[in-house]
Amino acid sequence: MDDAISPERDTERQAAKPAAATGTRTRDPERTKANILAAATSEFSSRGFAGARVDAIAARSRANKRMIYHYFGNKQGLWLAVLEAAYERVRTAELGLHLAELEPEQAMRTLVRYTFESFVGDRVFINLLNSENLHQARHLKHSSRIKSMHSPLIGMIQTILDRGVATGVFRAGVDPAQLWLTIAGISFFYFSNIYTLSVILDKDLKSKSGVDTRRDHVVDFVMNGLKPGG
Incomplete structure (x- = not known):
């Protein structure tokens, strides 16, 4: 078989x-x-x-x-290895942004922009995630590496937030995990549904202008939500 x-x-x-x-x-x-x-x-x-x-x-x-x-x-083990490798590529690239060397606002803008643009032109990661979600993360639950991959990212976001609060550019009390879910969620949704949304809204969301407009909106949306009093 x-x-x-x-x-x-x-x-x-x-x-x-x-x-x-x-x-x-x-x-x-x-x-x-x-x-x-x-x-x-x-x-x-x-x-x-x-x-x-x-x-x-x-x-x-x-x-x-x-x-x-x-x-x-077996096939399940191979699938899990593919998922872990895909996540590792993304996490490694995020850490390679050297956000600790940037001012808080620039660091956060860079992270949001990178997250959004990581889905541009490459549907491999989206397709893999869609397939695993259809199986309710049945295979990913057996990964011994996936949680440790994400810990540095959440810690990095926390550090950016803390620096931003200290300098008065970010409001206090933002949960780094919730923030990351928002950034990833609004980025992923656009690309995972880009074909149906293009029909519903009667716009070519796949076009460069469509992607650029959405990216700028996402960056501004997140940054406005982090402002003191936001």
Whole structure:
């Protein structure tokens, strides 16, 4: 069965055979895993968890199914690895903004703008999130890494807020987790519903002007909500 755990017990022995004996190149485990993850990301993004097939991922990655099962256990394990890698890319990029080096207002504007623009032109993350939400985060609940990935982000937002309160540009009492949910939520909603909203509002929300207008509105909306008395 395509999605069942592979029962073969000779994976290590087969994978460890010398290149001369097998007629293949010397194994590079990290490259193999990276190729599988890249192929799986494309397949899962296009077809969702339920529609994706391990056979297709094997063909895309040019890795046999035994190696996929060897590295990731089963389809569920591979899906979780793809989700974790997607989150890690976003979180790493956020930390790379060096917001601690910016003044509070500039730091917050940069974070909001980045969050919004991270969805522009790349629906992979949106598609993955939509699919996992259809399954009520059934797979993500088993991640041992996902919570630790988000802790630095919430701490970073708290630091920006504290600096802003100290300098009088932000109001006190803003919950950093709630703020992040607002920033991510209003950004994600626009792109996850962009096709239906374009029809309903009779506007091309996918156009550059449409995206630019929405981005500027989101940034201003968040910043106005943080002002003292806001």
